[in-house]
Amino acid sequence: MKSVHRKMTDEVKLYGFPGSPFGCRVETALKLKGIKYEFIQEDLSNKSADLLKYNPVHKKIPVLVHNGNPIAESVVIIEYIDDIWKEVPILPQDAYEKAQARFWAKFIDDKCIPAIYNSYGNVEAVAEATEPLQFLENELNVKGKKFFGGDNIGLVDICACYMAFWVGAAEEALGIKIMTKEKFPKLKKWCDSYINCQVVKDSLPPRESLVAYYKWRFGKAE
Amino acid sequence: MSDIVKLYAFRGSPYSCRPEIALKLKGVKYEFIQEDLKNKSADLIKYNPVNKKVPVLVHNGNPISESVVILEYIDEVWKGVPILPQDAYEKAQARFWARFVDDKCIPAVFKAMVSRGEEQAVAEAHVQMQFLENELKAEGKKFFGGDNVGLVDICASYMALWVGAAEEALGIKLMPKDKFPKLIEWSDNYINCPAVKDGLPPRETVVGIYKTL
Numbered sequence: 001m002k003s004v005h006r007k008m009t010d011e012v013k014l015y016g017f018p019g020s021p022f023g024c025r026v027e028t029a030l031k032l033k034g035i036k037y038e039f040i041q042e043d044l045s046n047k048s049a050d051l052l053k054y055n056p057v058h059k060k061i062p063v064l065v066h067n068g069n070p071i072a073e074s075v076v077i078i079e080y081i082d083d084i085w086k087e088v089p090i091l092p093q094d095a096y097e098k099a100q101a102r103f104w105a106k107f108i109d110d111k112c113i114p115a116i117y118n119s120y121g122n123v124e125a126v127a128e129a130t131e132p133l134q135f136l137e138n139e140l141n142v143k144g145k146k147f148f149g150g151d152n153i154g155l156v157d158i159c160a161c162y163m164a165f166w167v168g169a170a171e172e173a174l175g176i177k178i179m180t181k182e183k184f185p186k187l188k189k190w191c192d193s194y195i196n197c198q199v200v201k202d203s204l205p206p207r208e209s210l211v212a213y214y215k216w217r218f219g220k221a222e
Numbered sequence: 223m224s225d226i227v228k229l230y231a232f233r234g235s236p237y238s239c240r241p242e243i244a245l246k247l248k249g250v251k252y253e254f255i256q257e258d259l260k261n262k263s264a265d266l267i268k269y270n271p272v273n274k275k276v277p278v279l280v281h282n283g284n285p286i287s288e289s290v291v292i293l294e295y296i297d298e299v300w301k302g303v304p305i306l307p308q309d310a311y312e313k314a315q316a317r318f319w320a321r322f323v324d325d326k327c328i329p330a331v332f333k334a335m336v337s338r339g340e341e342q343a344v345a346e347a348h349v350q351m352q353f354l355e356n357e358l359k360a361e362g363k364k365f366f367g368g369d370n371v372g373l374v375d376i377c378a379s380y381m382a383l384w385v386g387a388a389e390e391a392l393g394i395k396l397m398p399k400d401k402f403p404k405l406i407e408w409s410d411n412y413i414n415c416p417a418v419k420d421g422l423p424p425r426e427t428v429v430g431i432y433k434t435l
Contacts, residue, residue, distance in 0.1 A: 057322060057353055069311055076317045083310035095298040096284050102291045107272060135272050 012037035013065040015051050017044055018205045019213060021113075021162040022074040023062040027203035028158050029078045033085045075105055078155060090155050104139065104148065104156040112136065113162050116178060120170055121218040129178050133187065136160070140186035146193055157194055164191040165204055173214030227252035228280040230266050232259055233423045234431050236328075236380040237289040238277045243376050243421030244293050248300045290320055293373060305373050319357065319366060319374040326350045328380050331396060336435070339394030351402060354378065358404035364411055375412055382409040383422055391432035 014030065014037050016023030030037050042051055042061050054063045054070035063070055064077045066084070071077050082090040092098050111132040119129040139148065148156035167179055168191070181188045194200055227245070229252050231238035245252050257266055257276050269285035270278045278285050279292045286295050297305040307313050327350045334340070334347040357366065366374035385396050386409070399406045412418055 057326075066311075071311070071314045071318070073318055073321055076314050076321065079317065080310055080314040083313065095295055096281075096286070098298070099286045099291050099295040102294065103272075103286070103288055106288055106291065 010035075011065075011067050013040055014038070015040045015042055015048075015054065015063040015065070016061045017042050019210060020061060021166050024161050024165075024203045024205070025074045025158050026062045026064060026077050026081070028153075028161065028200055029081045029090055031199040031202055032090065032153070033081065033088050035081070035085055075109070075155075075159065078158060082155075088152075090149075090158065092149075092154065101149070101155045104136075105159045107132070107135065108156070108159045108162070112160075116162070116167060116170075119176070119178060120174060120214070123176070126176060126178060130183065133163070133179060133184060136163070137184050137187050140190055147190065153194065153197060153200070157190075160190075161194070161200070161204075163187065164194045164200075165207075166210065169207055169210040170214045170218070173211045174218055225250070226280075226282050228255060229253070229277060230255045230257055230263070230269065230280070231277040232257050234427050235276060236384050239379055239421050239423065240289040240376050241277050241279055241292045241296060243371075243379065243418050244296045244305055246417040246421045247305070247371065248296065248303050250296070250300050290324070290373075290377065293376060297373075303370075305367075305371075305376065307367075307372065316367070316373045319354075320377045322350075322353065323374065323377045323380070327354065327378075331380070331385060334396055335388045335392065335394075335432070338392055339396070344394075344396065347396065348401065351381070351397065351405065354381070355402050355405050358408055365408065371412065371415055371418060375408075379412075379418075379422065381405060382412045383425065384428055387425055387428035388432045391429045392435070 012035055014026055016039060018041065042048060047059060051061065051063060052059055054065055055072040058072060062074055062077060063072045071080050078090060091101055115129045115132050119125040145151060147153050148160065163179065171178055179187060195204065227250060229241055231254060233256060257263060262274060266278060267274055269280055270287045273287060277289055277292060278287050286292050293305060306316055330347040330350045334343040337343040365371050366378065389396050397405060413422060
């Protein structure tokens with residue numbers, strides 16, 4: 001398919017925020033494909049005029065601006081990146097495998113992340129938080145591969161960065177256990193493999209900042 | 223090779239109608255299996271063990287769940303009458319608006335319905351609907367998909383039929399013509415497309431469902 005938007009020098013900007021798992025997704029996708037981009041850090045309490053212009057509907061990060069054209073919503077952005085830059089594919093080629101990847105990406109966003117987030121500062125909700133994770137554990141079990149994407153990272157791995165990094169930081173900050181090795185051996189192994197990929201390492205925020213943030217946001221007042 | 227296509231769905235659900243419309247648009251033969259949502263079949267649970275919901279498309283024994291995932295799958299497998307744009311940027315915009323309909327628009331409108339037209343809930347629904355109204359205005363198109371029905375139109379079936387049915391059943395105003403002239407015009411055009419008409423449930427069915435709310 002002709003990449004109508006590729007120019008001699010593509011101009012790629014990413015409006016984001018370093019602690020955001022959704023921004024991290026997009027950065028991982030860009031780095032995976034070796035795409036040069038400018039990162040524009042937003043102050044979420046004082047959003048720039050540009051961000052509001054590029055994402056008037058949600059006024060949120062991340063927003064990718066490719067040759068002046070804005071795209072919002074992390075999964076929409078990743079699919080766009082995959083459509084335009086063909087090297088190192090993120091989605092499977094096969095239509096059925098692609099549908100499965102999209103299904104799991106949606107499951108992570110609709111079920112996993114909200115349930116986990118709900119459990120911060122709410123101990124009773126921890127059991128509910130682990131229920132959706134069991135499906136991801138089973139998926140890894142059944143697939144028997146290193147990543148959700150197979151031998152290489154794919155859409156689902158990228159979307160699950162929250163589980164790989166953010167959850168551990170929250171567990172440490174709040175003294176809670178959501179993703180135990182006993183209950184989720186495959187997921188824990190996957191987390192290690194995932195965050196040790198160079199492009200992922202390069203996209204993650206410093207762990208201490210995240211731990212400090214969670215302590216401040218959800219920690220019990222002294 | 224003859225494809226075997228089955229659709230596990232519930233006639234009356236705005237999500238179930240989406241794959242039906244897509245299949246009819248592309249002239250794909252399929253078997254419709256009506257689920258009793260209070261007593262879901264063993265097959266449905268087998269094919270969608272994660273969410274246990276309709277719709278589920280089963281293509282040659284392979285199940286796909288989640289209405290928008292199903293729509294994209296249908297578009298990739300059956301190439302005639304495209305539902306998504308060819309251009310990568312246009313495709314991204316279509317996906318963005320489909321998500322907006324599901325994540326923001328429908329929940330706000332549903333809240334307004336359930337509150338029986340409470341002022342604040344309706345005002346919030348209107349905020350979301352205004353984005354769709356503006357999108358139709360800005361592009362000056364007959365459909366969100368352009369000259370023909372596309373992904374966003376199919377996802378917005380809820381606005382075209384369910385909103386009007388709720389207005390009738392509950393005696394409330396959700397989409398006034400003076401505020402949303404483009405949306406109203408689009409609704410008329412959309413529900414009168416042959417494939418769409420065939421894929422939507424009868425209006426009385428939906429009115430009936432809302433009357434029991």
